[in-house]
Amino acid sequence: MKKIIMAMLLGVLIIGCGKEMNWYKAPYAKEAIMAKGEVDKDQISEDDVPFGGMLLARKFMSETEKEQDVFYSYCKRSMGNNAVLQIITANNFKFDKLNEILKEFDYVVVPFTEEEYNQMMNTDPDIKNNPLFKDETDFFMFFLVPKKYIK
Secondary structure, three states: OHHHHHHHHHHHHHHHOOOHHHEOOOHHHHOOOEOOOOEOHHHHHHOOOOEEEEEEOHHHHHOOHHHHHHHHHHHHHHHHOOOEEEEEEEOOOOOHHHHHHHHHHOEEEEEOEHHHHHHHHHHOHHHHOOHHHOOOOOEEEEEEEEHHHEO
């Protein structure tokens, strides 16, 4: 099962990385540290890189710094373990603090393509059935990938 999920995530990364014209709903591209190149899926597989993820509601940006630190601590801990992270957030997410962490751990943002975005919106029960997202029409969906896996 882990290999199937990893293959699926790698497929998403390969299609979307470094092809700006395929980036979908990524108005944050100017404010985030974006990937420039393609994901080295073979190296990620060879290194057996762990995967993780986080789903953030609109209220995340209005929470206290202490509450937000849970997310940023998770990112730091995961990046310290060389993990690839899938992040789905409401479209009010600000990249300031995340960019600092990306620089610290030498990571980049790889946005979803339109196809990947639509598939996630139509199939992910965490989005479809979550009352926090019932009024959301637009999300930011992206991966955080170690820069060493971008060629």
